[in-house]
Amino acid sequence: MGAPALLVGDAVHVFVVGLAAGPDAAEAREDERERADRLWDRDAASRFLASRAWLRVILACYLEVEAGSIRFEVTYGGKPSIVGHGDLGFSLSRSSGLALIALTRGRAVGVDIERVDPTVDHDRLAERFFSPGEADHLRSLADPDRRAAFFRLWVAKEAVVKASGAGLGDGLSHVETGQGTVDGRSVAPLAVAPGYAAAVAVDGVLGPCTTWTLPGGEPLVRG
Secondary structure: OOHHHHOOOOOEEEEEEEOOOOOOHHHOOHHHHHHHHHOOOHHHHHHHHHHHHHHHHHHHHHHOOOHHHOOEEEOOOOOEEEOOOOOEEEEEEEEOOEEEEEEEEOOOEEEEEEEOOOOOOHHHHHHHHOOHHHHHHHHOOOOOHHHHHHHHHHHHHHHHHHHHOOOHHHOHHHOOOOOOEEOOEEEEEEOOOOOEEEEEEEEEOOOOEEEEEEOOOOOEEEO
16 A cells, blocks of 8 residues: 555554454464453453554554564553654554554654444533533533534544543643644544544644555545
């Protein structure tokens, strides 16, 4: 697909992958298998291992190495990076049967995807994690607009937090994404699949963002 050669400058690449099937997960690390074993739901464990297998396959394509040779380390703040290849930024998020994998060169990236779940108590979560202005805005909307707006805000905030490596413990209420920039990071929504909300955030300016759907699918270019 020629994707690695296109990832230059401020470009961002995003892969949408289905987790029902994918690359062989046999090369999963022991810690990944232990983490999967701790998940109470076997389907969730399978999707977790599939997402990590996809991540290695995609990263290996960009790094021109064997997928099994890729090692990860955790940097300050808990953000993962690739041992020996810290210039390739990446972020992984999964929800239900889909995962997103975002890549950049020389800067941090964060991505988040959430299935729009009608059973989520978005009013309670907004009161806890959103700023007073954001919570007031959501209360002014009628369902289903309020639910859709909640998930758009949630994934945008999560993407920014993942790009920063700060973690949710530092509070989503301080991350207001309405202007498209937060503390020098750009954030934008992604249209990936019906019934899902997604967003990507990067340090600096968000350049051309190209999305591939795997397996198969044609590239979609966001201006």
